Amino acid sequence: MRATLALKQIPYRATHISLLNDDTESPEYLAKNPIGTVPTLKVNDSDYLIESLAILRYLDVLKPTPGFWTGHHSDRSATPVDEAKVGALCEIINSGTHPIQNLPVLHYLSKEPFEQKKWAHHWIQNGLAQFEKLLSFYGAATHFCYGNTLTAADICLVPQVYNALRYDVDITTFPLIHRIHRHLLSLDCFLVSHPDLFKPKD
Ligand SMILES: N[C@@H](CCC(=O)N[C@@H](CS)C(=O)NCC(=O)O)C(=O)O
Missing domain, CATH: 1.20.1050.10 (Glutathione S-transferase Yfyf (Class Pi); Chain A, domain 2)
Structure with a gap:
């Protein structure tokens, strides 16, 4: 997810969450992501997104260029x-x-x-x-x-x-x-x- 944010030049602030220290089990974290996984992406005051591929799709819709679902092909158009x-x-x-x-x-x-x-x-x-x-x-x-x-x-x-x-x-x-x-x-x-x-x- 961080690579996608960087690729699309979307600024963000990262917070360290340790799975080994059970940070994902805290009430504060579970209020944002009830299944306690990482990553979680806060996108506004009330919405937090989870699941990497869903987040990738969201970021691609938010900022379509550069796109990353088809690859560029020098000899033909993507399909x-x-x-x-x-x-x-x-x-x-x-x-x-x-x-x-x-x-x-x-x-x-x-x-x-x-x-x-x-x-x-x-x-x-x-x-x-x-x-x-x-x-x-x-x-x-x-x-x-x-x-x-x-x-x-x-x-x-x-x-x-x-x-x-x-x-x-x-x-x-x-x-x-x-x-x-x-x-x-x-x-x-x-x-x-x-x-x-x-x-x-x-
Ligand atoms: N399919 C999810 C998986 C999320 C996930 O399972 N992340 C791992 C870390 S890479 C995790 O949080 N593991 C701890 C747990 O599931 O309790 C995604 O792609 O984001």
């Missing part, structure tokens, strides 16, 4: 098929990978960090393998997941790779993901939104 393909890449991360390695699932699975890590590693590996296959199937080029410009698929990929590295998934075994991810990390919108920049100072 609804492009949008569905970008959507499929997003879903592999957002529905097929991230939720299975999310903290509540790991806590339900086991109290043992080793078991949690083994599970998360397996499902992230599985999700990225699917993503890699689809990148290849859709003919991903060098720099982006789809087409010649940044799309929502890139925006979904970067935080999932961040998590993959936390669980020691070797992303060099996915050549397309590895190459694209390296390029994405050099872009301003990802540089200024990197999670390490939003950690509280000691």
Whole structure:
């Protein structure tokens, strides 16, 4: 979400919310987001948005340029098929990978960090393998997941790779993901939104 705000040059103020300290369980937080997840985006005095893809869609309607649902194609116009393909890449991360390695699932699975890590590693590996296959199937080029410009698929990929590295998934075994991810990390919108920049100072 922060990368999208940066990409679309929408100013915002970030508040640090720690899942590990149960900040999302406080009455103040739950009043804004009753399911206690992050991210939450305050958009006016009474509305708070949740769910990353819903927020991405909102931000795209709010500020359509640059758009990120179809990718730009140098040899042709973008079509609804492009949008569905970008959507499929997003879903592999957002529905097929991230939720299975999310903290509540790991806590339900086991109290043992080793078991949690083994599970998360397996499902992230599985999700990225699917993503890699689809990148290849859709003919991903060098720099982006789809087409010649940044799309929502890139925006979904970067935080999932961040998590993959936390669980020691070797992303060099996915050549397309590895190459694209390296390029994405050099872009301003990802540089200024990197999670390490939003950690509280000691
Ligand atoms: N599908 C939601 C997932 C939100 C979500 O589950 N976020 C994680 C952190 S990345 C979280 O809040 N986990 C803690 C919890 O669910 O209690 C989205 O895309 O925003």
